Amino acid sequence: MLYLTVALTVAMALLTVPVISHQREKLLEEAAGHVARLSDVITRSTRFAMLMNQPAYVDQILHDVGNQKDIAKVRIFSKQGRIIHSTYLLEVGQTVDRKAEGCFLCHQEEKPLLQVSTASRARIFSTPDGKRFLGSMDVIRNEASCAGSTCHERPAAQPVLGVLDIVYSLEEIDQTVQRNTIIMACFALGFVIVAAFCASFFVHRLVYRPLRDLENGARRISSGDLEHAIPVRGSDEFGQLAASFNTMTAALRESQQELRDWAHTLENKVEERSRELRAAELGAARREKLASVGLLAAGIAHELNNPLTGVLTFSSLLRKKLPDGSQDAEDLDLVIRETRRCSLIIRRLLDFAREKTPEKKYADLNRIIRDAVRIVERPAHLHDIEVVLELAPGLPPIWIDEDLIKQVVLNMVVNAQHAIEGKGRITIRSRPCPVPRIPEPGAQAVPMVEVSIADTGCGIPAQILQRIFDPFFTTKEVGKGTGLGLSVSHGIVKAHGGAIEVESTVGEGATFRIFLPVAATADETGNGAGSGGGI
DSSP: OHHHHHHHHHHHHHHHHHHHHHHHHHHHHHHHHHHHHHHHHHHHHHHHHHHTTOHHHHHHHHHHHHTSTTEEEEEEEETTSBEEEESSGGGTTOBOOTTSTTTTTTOSSSSOOSOOOHHHHEEEEEOTTSOEEEEEEEEEEOOHHHHTSTTOOOOTTOOEEEEEEEEEEOHHHHHHHHHHHHHHHHHHHHHHHHHHHHHHHHHIIIIIHHHHHHHHHHHHHHTTOTTOOOOOOOSSHHHHHHHHHHHHHHHHHHHHHHHHHHHHHHHHHHHHHHHHHHHHHHHHHHHHHHHHHHHHHHHHHHHHHHHHHHHHHHHHHHHHTSOTTOHHHHHHHHHHHHHHHHHHHHHHHHHHHHOOOOOOEEEOHHHHHHHHHHHHHHHHHHTTEEEEEEEOTTOOOEEEOHHHHHHHHHHHHHHHHHHOOSSEEEEEEEEEOSSOBOSSTTSOOBOEEEEEEEEOSSOOOGGGGGGTTSTTOOOSOTTSOOSOHHHHHHHHHHHTTOEEEEEEETTTEEEEEEEEESSOOHHHHHTTGGGSOOO
16 A cells, blocks of 8 residues: 555646646736736826826826735836836936846847847846745837927937836745645645545455455465355456355365265275175185084094994893893983984984075964974973063064974074073064164175074173084083084074074073074075965
């Protein structure tokens, strides 16, 4: 704004100085014209008095004119330069030097000028005290009437009789010019102040504020704040630039959000693929382990099955020959029981190794659960264990192998019974899953039903929860379990496309949840699986 103020001041000065100069020249021209007209009036007014040779009348006319405002002095010079009439009486009779300021113009040469233009008559001079005056000399010519008068003995060949000199004070003109100069300077200064203020206001509003908004917006965006919007204060170039800036910021914000979404999606996908890979690795390791165990179990079972069959047969025949109650009979009974238990273990090993393919059809899951519970219900009551069924009515038929699922339920209930020491309760529930579930990583979510088996037994410690489905892993005492029930059940549920989950609190019990798909898969449907019998 300083530069603008200086520029306006210089411009107003350059405008004011010529105006003042022109005004001064005009006032001086008017004063010179006024004095010239006054000189002409005096010349005409004194002509008759001079013709009548009445100098008193001439003096009176000069004094009357001299009494007017701003007339400093009126005087008449003779041809020889002697003052013959003057409003300043003390100088009457004095002779003026040709080099004086009033005579110099006509007497620059030996022979004086006979004609002087009206503009050249006026002269401006200053007195020692600094006052300025305008002097105007008008030649009094020798006319024919003057040459014939008795007061003039001059011949007609002398055209000039004298000079009328009027001195006009320029004090009022100077004061007027000074006053006008001050007024114009004040107006110019006021105009400069008002113009500078208005220019400052509009420049600040139309230039500085938009620029400051753009600067602040650029600074905020460079610091990472893409939510900041620059105010659009108009439709001019700055407004268009601010709107473009906001559009760019919005595009950057959307791009950044997309990048964050992509990064988040990528992280989720990487995490999901990592989980799938770990699950696949665990599944592959488990399948390899199960395959090895299955081969081993099959080999052992075949090797032991024939000798055990012989031992059991001959022991049974020998027992028939012994009387009841004898010591030998009791020993053979023990041999027969243990041989049968070994046969049962071998049969389970063979079932585990063979991995029987499920023969599926649509079946009533609630009926299968009731049939399985009916088998263990009486032994459970003998041990003071209550078995409670909470089966959801209207459960849809599901695509399963009835015998295998019954085996799974039976294994789970038997394990729950073994986990309860003393009085307790086993609760079996069934219900449709409220939302479709994903049976394994990477698979599609499908409608499922849930079977939960909860007991009030001792519970499973957290450190062994990951191992309970491993073959031959058991926490039961020797002779009470083989460690194959949960492993076989897990394999059966997986073969049905389902899943098993376990929740347990030590001292409070455990809950096994079995999830089974309701409908057949697309592959099973394509293979004619849908022709299985319903209920």
